[in-house]
Amino acid sequence: PGAGNRTMHPMIHSSLLSGRTARCVVLSLLLLPILLPVGIVLLLFALSVIRGDPVVTAQLAWTTRSGLLLVKSIVYAAACALSALVLGILFATVIPRFPQMASRTMTVIIIALLPVPPYIHALAWSNAVSALNILLSGTSYQPFALQGWVMAWWVQVMAFLPFACLIGIIALSAISRDLIDAARIVSPDITVLSKIMVPVSLPIMSAGFGFLFLSGVTEYSVPSLFSVDTYALDIFAAFSATNAVGAAFAAALPLIVAALGILGISQPGFRALGEFPGWTRAGAGPLREWPAWFSALQSMALILVVLLSFVLVFGTAGSMGSLPGIGAAISSSGMEIAYSLEIGLLAVIIGIPLAAGIVFFMPHGIYTKKIFWVLVTLPLAIPSSLIGMGLLTLFATTMKGPAFGLLLPVFAGIVRFLPVAIIIISAQVHMIDPVLLDAARFLGTPGSGYYLKVTLPLLAPGIGIAAVFLFSLTLGELGATLLVAAPGYQTMTMKIYNYLHYGSFPAVAGLSALMAGLTTITTLLALYGTGMWMQRFRLFRSEVHD
Numbered sequence: 001p002g003a004g005n006r007t008m009h010p011m012i013h014s015s016l017l018s019g020r021t022a023r024c025v026v027l028s029l030l031l032l033p034i035l036l037p038v039g040i041v042l043l044l045f046a047l048s049v050i051r052g053d054p055v056v057t058a059q060l061a062w063t064t065r066s067g068l069l070l071v072k073s074i075v076y077a078a079a080c081a082l083s084a085l086v087l088g089i090l091f092a093t094v095i096p097r098f099p100q101m102a103s104r105t106m107t108v109i110i111i112a113l114l115p116v117p118p119y120i121h122a123l124a125w126s127n128a129v130s131a132l133n134i135l136l137s138g139t140s141y142q143p144f145a146l147q148g149w150v151m152a153w154w155v156q157v158m159a160f161l162p163f164a165c166l167i168g169i170i171a172l173s174a175i176s177r178d179l180i181d182a183a184r185i186v187s188p189d190i191t192v193l194s195k196i197m198v199p200v201s202l203p204i205m206s207a208g209f210g211f212l213f214l215s216g217v218t219e220y221s222v223p224s225l226f227s228v229d230t231y232a233l234d235i236f237a238a239f240s241a242t243n244a245v246g247a248a249f250a251a252a253l254p255l256i257v258a259a260l261g262i263l264g265i266s267q268p269g270f271r272a273l274g275e276f277p278g279w280t281r282a283g284a285g286p287l288r289e290w291p292a293w294f295s296a297l298q299s300m301a302l303i304l305v306v307l308l309s310f311v312l313v314f315g316t317a318g319s320m321g322s323l324p325g326i327g328a329a330i331s332s333s334g335m336e337i338a339y340s341l342e343i344g345l346l347a348v349i350i351g352i353p354l355a356a357g358i359v360f361f362m363p364h365g366i367y368t369k370k371i372f373w374v375l376v377t378l379p380l381a382i383p384s385s386l387i388g389m390g391l392l393t394l395f396a397t398t399m400k401g402p403a404f405g406l407l408l409p410v411f412a413g414i415v416r417f418l419p420v421a422i423i424i425i426s427a428q429v430h431m432i433d434p435v436l437l438d439a440a441r442f443l444g445t446p447g448s449g450y451y452l453k454v455t456l457p458l459l460a461p462g463i464g465i466a467a468v469f470l471f472s473l474t475l476g477e478l479g480a481t482l483l484v485a486a487p488g489y490q491t492m493t494m495k496i497y498n499y500l501h502y503g504s505f506p507a508v509a510g511l512s513a514l515m516a517g518l519t520t521i522t523t524l525l526a527l528y529g530t531g532m533w534m535q536r537f538r539l540f541r542s543e544v545h546d
Contacts, residue, residue: 117516
């Protein structure tokens, strides 16, 4: 989707520092916090190999079990990502059929469900399947197993579904209306979709697949809840058994190679998401004339999205128990709630200025920009447990006391999810109308006042959405936080995850509902604020153009 693409307005990059070298130095320093944990783990691995550490050498030895587990993990992650993406595309093709208000409501619901942690999906679907098994227990119906690959796949797909739907909406709405209307003159709608819309939007779809695949292959939370062993869990086990970061990296090396391959394939899509200013277009007109088999698939995708919303609400509420019990469970978790909120807020306070600075100093050259996006998205391909190990190695000898236990989980969230914030803020930068910036120049807004009074307000929607996602995703982070949290402290995610291994209790449901409520409400408030700002922005842009 390159039609209408434009480069960033030069005034956004009119440098506070002169010279390309200075800009590169500053950008390198800004990227250092998210790349240093990965770099230190790689360095420790290299030193262990040079010394001939037998523990590391043993982990490098390829076994049949390791090979089969790696293949299973890759197939599992690919199946989850592809299934969710297909459902998301089907959902994106069906919502234009509905009135504008209904389609916007469905889109808002999808976005509101994005930050809900995967373990809440696991709790909700476990309760839903258990209720179904009890309901049909007197019939010839064979009960669904609450463990195994099938259940893990289903829950992971449902956890991925909101993001996949959003990617489908963005990818298809970014295509030129003229291109679609011209194709519809000579071809049926299903041909337009398969021959025009899908190929043109393939870069953004590949980014969606890459992000989902990397999330699935580097995380172990959902599979482990359903007694499924994955390669990512073995990395954590290798570190627990040896206490050697080099050995853990050696165990993770085949998985990292596979993840880097998918990351490389998805790079054009990540650049398209971060640099294409078409996210807010009206998009192509609704395609309505579908064959019966495709309409059935669309209906299935729509039903699954509605079902997901109901299961998240009622599947969690169904195991809460009495209100006094819920209140007691939440009140007894006051320390965990406060600890989680502190981590999330500090991640936003530190991470969002860092992300905005990285976007501000983004290079302009074709090749340097490709290198930039590779470095920015690199943490997505690194297992979360390795990031935690890198942070422990970096700060264990230099930071002690309460700051150690608080800042390490903060940096774990920043390292893992800052790429998401950078993509959102970069996309917002590319949405800015250059006419508005030119108008501000002619009004005589000088120096730093230009950035405070003009550029920053124009970037406010992207910064707000990025802050909400960084906050919500950091609240739900598990793999790295499990390693770096202070002794005696745990986040809500850690407490819920630990309880889920022993069954679904009212305390778990109450905390899960609180976590889902926090992420959903903050997202809805951010969407409302962004919508109000965009309305004022459109009026202002119209006045400037007039």
